Amino acid sequence: MRRWALGALGAGVLAWPWVAPRYFVFLASLILVNAVVAIGLNLLSGYTNQLSFGHAGFLAIGAYAAALLTIHAPAIPVVVTLLLGGAITAVVGLAFGVPCLRLGGLYLSMATLAFGFVVAEVILNLDALTRGADGLRVPAGRIAGWALSTDTARYYLAAAVTAVLVAGAVNLTRTRVGRAFLAIRESEVAAQASGVSLAAYRTAAFGVSAFYTGVAGGLFAFVVGYLSPDAFDVFLSVDFVVMIILGGLGSVPGSIMGAAVVTVLHDWLAAFQNFRPLIFGAILIACMLFMPGGMARALRPLGRR
Amino acid sequence: MALVSVEDLSIVFGGLAALSGVTLEVDEGEIFALIGPNGAGKTTVFNVLSGLYRPSAGRIAYAGEDLLRLAPHEIARRGVGRTFQNTEVFRQLSALDNVLIGEHARLRSGVWSGALALPWVRREEAAARQRALGLLGRLGLGEAAGVEAGSLPLGSQKRLEIARALASEPRLLLLDEPAGGLNPTETRALMAVICSLRDELGLTIMVVEHDMDLVMSISDRIAVLDYGRKIAEGKPREIAADPVVIEAYLGRDEGGA
Ligand SMILES: Nc1ncnc2c1ncn2[C@@H]1O[C@H](COP(=O)(O)OP(=O)(O)O)[C@@H](O)[C@H]1O
Numbered sequence: 001m002r003r004w005a006l007g008a009l010g011a012g013v014l015a016w017p018w019v020a021p022r023y024f025v026f027l028a029s030l031i032l033v034n035a036v037v038a039i040g041l042n043l044l045s046g047y048t049n050q051l052s053f054g055h056a057g058f059l060a061i062g063a064y065a066a067a068l069l070t071i072h073a074p075a076i077p078v079v080v081t082l083l084l085g086g087a088i089t090a091v092v093g094l095a096f097g098v099p100c101l102r103l104g105g106l107y108l109s110m111a112t113l114a115f116g117f118v119v120a121e122v123i124l125n126l127d128a129l130t131r132g133a134d135g136l137r138v139p140a141g142r143i144a145g146w147a148l149s150t151d152t153a154r155y156y157l158a159a160a161v162t163a164v165l166v167a168g169a170v171n172l173t174r175t176r177v178g179r180a181f182l183a184i185r186e187s188e189v190a191a192q193a194s195g196v197s198l199a200a201y202r203t204a205a206f207g208v209s210a211f212y213t214g215v216a217g218g219l220f221a222f223v224v225g226y227l228s229p230d231a232f233d234v235f236l237s238v239d240f241v242v243m244i245i246l247g248g249l250g251s252v253p254g255s256i257m258g259a260a261v262v263t264v265l266h267d268w269l270a271a272f273q274n275f276r277p278l279i280f281g282a283i284l285i286a287c288m289l290f291m292p293g294g295m296a297r298a299l300r301p302l303g304r305r
Numbered sequence: 306m307a308l309v310s311v312e313d314l315s316i317v318f319g320g321l322a323a324l325s326g327v328t329l330e331v332d333e334g335e336i337f338a339l340i341g342p343n344g345a346g347k348t349t350v351f352n353v354l355s356g357l358y359r360p361s362a363g364r365i366a367y368a369g370e371d372l373l374r375l376a377p378h379e380i381a382r383r384g385v386g387r388t389f390q391n392t393e394v395f396r397q398l399s400a401l402d403n404v405l406i407g408e409h410a411r412l413r414s415g416v417w418s419g420a421l422a423l424p425w426v427r428r429e430e431a432a433a434r435q436r437a438l439g440l441l442g443r444l445g446l447g448e449a450a451g452v453e454a455g456s457l458p459l460g461s462q463k464r465l466e467i468a469r470a471l472a473s474e475p476r477l478l479l480l481d482e483p484a485g486g487l488n489p490t491e492t493r494a495l496m497a498v499i500c501s502l503r504d505e506l507g508l509t510i511m512v513v514e515h516d517m518d519l520v521m522s523i524s525d526r527i528a529v530l531d532y533g534r535k536i537a538e539g540k541p542r543e544i545a546a547d548p549v550v551i552e553a554y555l556g557r558d559e560g561g562a
């Protein structure tokens with residue numbers, strides 16, 4: 001059943017550009033980008049219990065890093081560009097995560113919130129590099145001499161990268177490091193008594209989370225083709241939190257489902273921009289009241305068959 | 306030779322001296338019980354030994370090393386395993402995952418090797434699973450491997466904590482009220498398990514326990530704490546006959562142990 005479902009999902013993802021109108025190919029690419037962010041955020045918040053309201057900041061760093069690399073070093077293959085963007089973001093994540101070790105709960109959330117604002121402000125002020133509020137046009141990424149200049153090409157890039165990152169996250173969460181993350185979430189004293197270093201694994205979670213979000217930022221840059229600091233506002237960070245709570249804290253498949261639902265809802269609600277916070281707030285409250293554990297837990301009985 | 310020697314240990318919580326000048330020596334391979342009324346400071350001794358509390362004064366040598374310079378996870382890595390009086394299982398994780406986390410210090414996979422599921426990581430995981438299942442079986446939890454730990458009955462959670470502590474292959478095991486909440490049958494089974502850990506695995510065991518039958522029958526030596534002070538120490542027979550102990554503790558009969 002499980003294998004069959006995964007196969008069907010893979011076939012659907014591959015076939016999508018051939019059956020769906022162009023706009024829906026673009027939308028699917030956005031879902032993939034958001035799924036990668038949600039997985040990254042979930043590793044930090046859902047697995048290690050460090051809630052972040054600043055992931056739009058990490059996304060922006062990855063996006064601008066990839067865009068600037070493509071502009072100034074167009075010869076670099078797109079996959080390498082994405083990895084470099086992820087690596088740069090991971091370094092920022094580690095540097096931010098270390099001082100955050102002393103902060104718990106609410107204070108950590110405030111620090112991440114501030115981080116998001118700072119990143120947007122820095123992008124705005126480094127206008128010699130980032131063109132500030134005017135925004136930055138992202139040239140097509142290249143791979144083996146091909147320019148990824150169509151929605152379909154960019155979609156396949158996003159799908160391939162997402163597939164690899166999903167597999168990586170599933171593996172990670174099933175092995176020693178992922179269990180250490182969960183142990184910290186479940187009981188700090190018992191985690192320590194089991195030999196888990198809180199500092200090391202909290203920091204590692206920041207690094208991994210930032211890496212995922214940075215790679216997603218690079219994908220975002222190529223998929224959307226245009227970057228400006230106001231795209232990475234606090235509402236985007238909140239959307240990511242909604243994705244993982246709706247999908248399920250501590251679940252990789254849940255992250256993907258949450259990202260898909262929130263991305264599609266956004267698209268439907270585009271005409272009602274002003275009601276967005278209201279609608280998403282209501283979803284969040286309903287989810288916490290009626291579906292603790294999110295979609296992942298609600299759908300778990302199906303996966304068992 | 307002493308595996309642990311605690312010297313002149315004191316700790317103060319907001320004016321209250323939870324421990325004052327406690328000195329203990331625990332020999333390798335010994336089952337050493339710590340008893341005393343509620344609030345005597347027994348759990349506090351364990352919390353200092355496992356690095357969770359920093360004492361105000363005193364020294365602790367463990368296997369020739371200064372224990373007080375180590376962080377809690379470093380102490381665990383040097384072979385000090387423990388359970389908790391108010392169980393601290395990883396509630397939302399399966400019993401199997403709980404024990405696998407206990408194996409943390411024995412395993413080697415990291416972020417990259419884990420994410421890539423390298424062949425050696427797969428082998429390591431498979432072996433870790435086998436060991437964890439073996440430990441669950443040893444503690445009578447073979448059937449519970451896939452069950453969420455938080456939904457297990459209290460007695461099973463207590464045994465799960467022992468399995469998790471054993472997974473790190475400790476040299477010193479600290480058991481904080483392992484029989485709390487267990488029925489007499491379960492308690493007898495637990496006694497057999499504790500003795501087998503010492504006899505078969507050569508562990509040194511410190512146990513805090515209210516159940517006097519258990520304490521008297523399995524301990525090699527017993528120390529009695531009262532208001533943060535050690536008031537007696539000796540073999541079970543000596544303790545049972547010690548007038549100071551009877552006066553301060555058994556006689557005061559307030560449901561404490
Ligand atoms: N973290 C703490 N903060 C303040 N007081 C504490 C703390 N831990 C223990 N105590 C106090 O120290 C004394 C000894 O507690 P404890 O070691 O738990 O006793 P027990 O012998 O019952 O295990 C008690 O009075 C308790 O209230």
Ligand SMILES: [Mg+2]
Nearest residue numbers: 347348349390
């Ligand atoms: Mg106690």
